[in-house]
Amino acid sequence: MPPERRSRVRPDRRAGARPDRKTRMRPDDRAGAGPGGPFRKAAPSSQRKSPARPRAAAAVVAAEEERRLRQRNRQTLEEDKPAVERCLEELIFGDVEDDEDALLRRLRGPRVQVQEDSGDSEVENEAKDNFPLQKKPVWLDEEDEDEEMVDMMNNRFRKDMMKNASENKLSKDQLQKRLKEEFQHAMGGVPAWAETSKRKTSSDDESEEDEDDLLQRTGNFISTSTSLPKGILKMKHCQHANAERPTTARISSVQFHPRAQVVMVAGLDNAVSLFQVDGKTNPKIQSIYLEKFPIFKACFSANGEKVLATSTHSKVLYVYDMLAGKLIPVHQVRGLKEKIVRSFEVSPDGSFLLINGVAGYFHLLSMKTKELIGSMKINGRIAASTFSSDSKKVYASSGDGDVYVWDVNSRKCLNRFVDEGSLYGLSIATSRNGQYVACGSNCGVVNIYNQDSCLQEANPKPIKAIMNLVTGVTSLTFNPTTEILAIASEKMKEAVRLVHLPSCTVFSNFPVVKKKNISLVHTMDFSPRSGYFALGNEKGKALLYRLHHYSDF
Numbered sequence: 001m002p003p004e005r006r007s008r009v010r011p012d013r014r015a016g017a018r019p020d021r022k023t024r025m026r027p028d029d030r031a032g033a034g035p036g037g038p039f040r041k042a043a044p045s046s047q048r049k050s051p052a053r054p055r056a057a058a059a060v061v062a063a064e065e066e067r068r069l070r071q072r073n074r075q076t077l078e079e080d081k082p083a084v085e086r087c088l089e090e091l092i093f094g095d096v097e098d099d100e101d102a103l104l105r106r107l108r109g110p111r112v113q114v115q116e117d118s119g120d121s122e123v124e125n126e127a128k129d130n131f132p133l134q135k136k137p138v139w140l141d142e143e144d145e146d147e148e149m150v151d152m153m154n155n156r157f158r159k160d161m162m163k164n165a166s167e168n169k170l171s172k173d174q175l176q177k178r179l180k181e182e183f184q185h186a187m188g189g190v191p192a193w194a195e196t197s198k199r200k201t202s203s204d205d206e207s208e209e210d211e212d213d214l215l216q217r218t219g220n221f222i223s224t225s226t227s228l229p230k231g232i233l234k235m236k237h238c239q240h241a242n243a244e245r246p247t248t249a250r251i252s253s254v255q256f257h258p259r260a261q262v263v264m265v266a267g268l269d270n271a272v273s274l275f276q277v278d279g280k281t282n283p284k285i286q287s288i289y290l291e292k293f294p295i296f297k298a299c300f301s302a303n304g305e306k307v308l309a310t311s312t313h314s315k316v317l318y319v320y321d322m323l324a325g326k327l328i329p330v331h332q333v334r335g336l337k338e339k340i341v342r343s344f345e346v347s348p349d350g351s352f353l354l355i356n357g358v359a360g361y362f363h364l365l366s367m368k369t370k371e372l373i374g375s376m377k378i379n380g381r382i383a384a385s386t387f388s389s390d391s392k393k394v395y396a397s398s399g400d401g402d403v404y405v406w407d408v409n410s411r412k413c414l415n416r417f418v419d420e421g422s423l424y425g426l427s428i429a430t431s432r433n434g435q436y437v438a439c440g441s442n443c444g445v446v447n448i449y450n451q452d453s454c455l456q457e458a459n460p461k462p463i464k465a466i467m468n469l470v471t472g473v474t475s476l477t478f479n480p481t482t483e484i485l486a487i488a489s490e491k492m493k494e495a496v497r498l499v500h501l502p503s504c505t506v507f508s509n510f511p512v513v514k515k516k517n518i519s520l521v522h523t524m525d526f527s528p529r530s531g532y533f534a535l536g537n538e539k540g541k542a543l544l545y546r547l548h549h550y551s552d553f
Helices: 003-017 027-031 052-080 083-093 100-108 122-130 172-187 202-215 451-456
Strands: 149-151 169-171 235-237 251-256 262-267 271-276 284-289 295-300 306-311 317-321 326-330 344-346 352-356 361-366 372-377 382-387 393-398 402-407 413-418 425-430 436-441 446-450 464-466 475-478 484-488 496-500 521-526 532-537 542-547
Touching (some): 306 344, 361 382, 361 393, 393 425, 402 425, 402 451, 425 475, 436 475, 436 484, 446 451
Parallel strands (some): 251 521
Antiparallel strands (some): 251 262, 295 306, 393 402, 402 413, 425 436, 436 446, 446 464, 532 542
16 A cells, blocks of 8 residues: 555554543643643642442442342242242341341341551451451350259268268259368368469469479478377278178287288187278178187288288197198297297298297297297296387386386396386387387386387386276287377276377377267277277277278278
8 A cells, every 4th residue: 555545544544443542531631731732740649530330330330239139139030039028038137128147147147346556458358347356155054053953862972971861962062062061071171272362472482383393302201290289180981891790709919910901800719800891881801710729829921922820829830821721730839938928929021920928038030940049038927029110129017016128139238127007017018119018017007118218228217107907908009100109908898099299199089988889999000191099898899980080082
């Protein structure tokens, strides 16, 4: 095409392609004077119209058109619904036919107006507005508010917490309160760790540091408890230890096994019986019958594998091996010229057997071979004897009120001291921690000495003289923790007391005088671990008690 024709046609083509050029004029064109006028300067940016306004207006128009379309469609659907369905929808959702957004706002729930952070973006603010809050329950069930009752009669643990017969059922809140009272009663108050209102102080921080230091070291931290209160001893009377093998013969020996939860009961009925101790039924394990052998004393060996028994009128010593199930009689000990073997003691380490003879003699035997090691003699008649806790010394009480201390290895007398106020000794016992020596006399007085003074002084002063008995004290025994000393006399009924140590005061609530079920006490013993206390009386009953301080009910 010729150049003249190309230049002549191009303006017409441009004008025909965009006939509405003037209606969609750019801002630069609107700022000018016109097609043929001079050029005018554009207005400042602050005076320009925002390009977002046309888009917002278009969005509003589109939303309004969509709303009208939804409303027209809903009206079309409503015409086809039955009248019952329309009535039901009005009852549930309300009259929202004209405004569907109102229904959505009701279902979404109220919103809390939160001041928007200037740093949040539009997307984050929109997400905060659309986040639904937690809804409240539509209704509350009255049965949920009713307190559930707990049966107290059919549970043996809850039955003990009943204060009267009317409390056969308690609510959960009442039961929780009762459990809290029982716990505080057992602990002697609210423990420090349970006090929520207590604020930490500097002393608390120091104690925590001490505890942390304690937990970082190893060693034996178990020591004698000092928390046993004096005055009243909490205990529970359990089923008799020998309830599954009743007898009417006098109980001469009661002893707990050194390692197992077993108690041995022996008496004048020629039988030695073993019972499993549970405080409820105490089932019998085994009984050994010794023909024509009324038992004067029976005792476990130190390791608990054997039982030794002597009679009231025989020189035979029976040894029952529980592991092998064999009964071994020891008819004669070479060098031992005693006609009757009755009273004896076993050393705590299980090495020696001490037999009390006549005319002031007592004999030391080997526990393993039953051979005589040596004999020792005191002035007068020997009344009672016992080993020290380390098995290195022997304490012997004489009939003239003196006490002799002998060395086991050399068999020499280390000291002789006078039991203050005693005319005739009947019993003697040493504590397991090596601190005390208790001496009982025929006048009912029990003197408690410091063991060191008994080794050095000829006339030691007792720490305390217990004068709660009026007849001869025939039985003395310390509990394993040396917190209780049991004293008893077989000359009078109910003549048994428990002495608190180290205060040396008698517990006022034992025995219960109104019940009078103890009778004459001939023997007694404390269990090594579980907190039981057993008494053997004249009527053939092995009474069993459980101490609250050392065990849980």
